[in-house]
Amino acid sequence: MAEILVLGAGMVGVSTGLALQARGHDVTIIERGVPGRETSYGNAGLIQTEAVEPYAMPLAPFALMQIALGRGFDVKWTPSGLLPQLGAILSYARHSLPAAHRRASATWGRLIRQSTDRHGPLIAAAGADNIIRRNGYIELHRTPARMDKARKTAERFLTEFGVEARLMTGAELRAMEPSVKIEVEGATHWSDSWNCADPGGLVAAYAALFQKRGGRIVNGDAGDLHRKGAAWVADEATGEHAVIALGPWSPIVTERFGLRVPMVFKRGYHRHYHMELPPHHPIADFGNSVVLSPMRRGLRIATAAELTPHPRLSPPQLKHGEKAARELFDIGAPVEAEPWTGRRPCMPDMLPLVGRVPDQPNLWAHFGHGHQGFTLGPVTAEILADELDGGAGWSELQPSRIKRG
Ligand SMILES: Cc1cc2nc3c(=O)[nH]c(=O)nc-3n(C[C@H](O)[C@H](O)[C@H](O)COP(=O)(O)OP(=O)(O)OC[C@H]3O[C@@H](n4cnc5c(N)ncnc54)[C@H](O)[C@@H]3O)c2cc1C
Missing domain, CATH: 3.50.50.60 (FAD/NAD(P)-binding domain)
Structure with a gap:
């Protein structure tokens, strides 16, 4: 001892x-x-069994151009956020190349599973069952292109890592989640993962x-x-x-x-919104770079990555996420006066x-x-x-x- x-x-x-x-x-x-x-x-x-590959940096020229020009909502940056961690970010980019990413995923997948x-x-020992749902989480796909990509990912994850997923049509999604107001192309239900309301x-x-x-x-x-x-x-x-x-x-x-x-600090934001009939599962809308999780305090809209030393009072990713969430659901006013923010501790x-x-x-x-x-x-x-x-x-x-x- x-x-x-x-x-x-x-x-x-x-x-x-x-x-x-x-x-x-x-x-x-x-x-x-x-x-x-x-x-x-x-x-x-999310307590994820399906996230068998760590997030790679997008390296396709179009994606990089979008990020550089400040378009899109996956990654936002400011010079004062980017420059101090440039070495770590370049190393992250090198490790995002296919061979290195495959190596990292082999380890990561063994951990996540x-x-x-x-x-x-x-x-069980902590008596915390009342805040845990064991019903998986849903990744929603708004376009046929995203649905096609999702189909391939689900097949690959099943073959390589044994991850279970159910692919759903838009109608099946709405039957499962009646609070979704609009037609979407389809969804992936990652059924083995768990999620936490607090x-x-x-x-x-x-x-x-x-x-x-x-x-x-x-x-x-x-x-x-x-x-x-x-x-x-x-x-x-x-x-x-x-x-x-x-x-x-x-x-x-x-x-x-x-x-x-050399850490990469990926800032994220969240804010809760009042919602009378929340979804039964967290719903990721990656086309709009947000995850929408039903929490005790309301629907939590959580954003993707921002490379900034200091938080913004009105983060563009959260503003965009709120717009996407309002298209999907009937949500009310924000619960908090200001968004929460924190930084994901990411290794290159x-x-x-x-x-x-x-x-x-x-x-x-x-x-x-x-x-x-x-x-x-x-x-x-x-x-x-x-x-x-x-x-x-x-x-x-x-x-x-x-x-x-
Ligand atoms: C928007 C967002 C969404 C995310 N979604 C998910 C998700 O769905 N699923 C998932 O698995 N992960 C998710 N993550 C990542 C996950 O939250 C982090 O990886 C994880 O919380 C890191 O935990 P930690 O204990 O290492 O750090 P922390 O939770 O930050 O804990 C570090 C602790 O150290 C304390 N501390 C710091 N300095 C000192 C000091 N000098 N003396 C004493 N104490 C100190 C801090 O007060 C803090 O309590 C998300 C992150 C963000 C930002």
């Missing part, structure tokens, strides 16, 4: 705490705010479970992590090991210990860092889950906990790959 500090109480940090605790360790989590109130709060709530098996026991609430429930099982959550700043003799110390808490699970804030801390992490090679920080005894990295950290937290937590206990870890996820370049 070891005393272990986990820095950060998002989905990744809290899952790490639970996995280490299950192996008999004495774990203290240090969180400067409230568990599950940052990135792990603001996502679309475990997600509901890992969340299931935690949801993502921050799920992290809070996992955090409460961690405490019930004897774990401590200290409210403090982990940014001063330092060594004192053989121990790691952060905000006066000490441990033999320390795990950095600070999501998008992780590189600030690792840099002090010689690991410069699209794989999270899970393992030892090089040259630092008993210092561990566990972050960089990009678009799917809410899904993957409990999966990679098991991998990290196993390695910390003497297992081999996953070589593709080791932080040492950053140093090798």
Whole structure:
């Protein structure tokens, strides 16, 4: 049994705490705010078994031109958002080339396929079933071209990864989701995935479970992590090991210990809207770069990627997403005065860092889950906990790959 500090109480940090605790360790989590109130709060709530390929950067000349000219809504940028992370973005582009992306997907697919098996026991033990739906999610296709592409993707995902999907006509979609007002070409129902009506609430429930099982959550700043003799110390808490699970804030801390992490920060926004008869499933309308999730607070419209250092008060992607949502559904006024915003912690090679920080005894990295950290937290937590206990870890996820370049 070891005393272990986990820095950060998002989905990744809290899952790490639970996995280490299950192996008999004495774990203290240090969180400067409230568990599950940052990135792990603001996502679309999907616990995905179908997302077997990480998001590649669009590299087709037309797509790149659209992004460069600020057209379309998948990626928006400003010079002050783009330039500081240009090196990481170019590396992301290199890893988006077909051969590299296939390699990343082989690892990513193995992680993602475990997600509901890992969340299931935690949801049950945390008594969080009331905020979980196990009915999959729907990707809607407005045009025949998008439907054709979806058909091919579904076939490929079934053959290569065993992912179940049901392709539906527009009429079948409207029978399943009567709140959809307009005719669309069709939809993919990714039936194995789960979704959550309160993502921050799920992290809070996992955090409460961690405490019930004897774990401590200290409210403090982990940014001063330092060594004192053989121990790691952060905000006066000490441990033999320390795990950095600070999501998008992780590189600030690792840099002090010689690991410069080139992260791509993809900002997203969400806002809830009043809706009397919400859809039964989250509905992705990727043609308009949004996911529309029925949440406890209303219909959550979540946006794609923006490369900006500071949030915008009136984000164009959210404005466009709201317009698309109003075409599809009868939605009312926004619930909040202002949108929520946060940054997806994305690694250029699209794989999270899970393992030892090089040259630092008993210092561990566990972050960089990009678009799917809410899904993957409990999966990679098991991998990290196993390695910390003497297992081999996953070589593709080791932080040492950053140093090798
Ligand atoms: C719009 C949007 C939609 C998304 N949709 C999905 C989805 O549907 N499914 C999915 O799987 N993923 C989704 N994601 C991605 C997912 O939300 C993230 O990958 C995940 O939440 C990252 O979790 P984390 O624990 O690493 O980071 P965080 O949740 O950000 O946790 C980090 C924690 O560290 C704390 N912290 C930071 N600095 C310090 C410090 N100095 N001292 C102490 N504590 C500190 C923070 O307060 C925070 O609580 C989405 C993301 C966005 C933005």
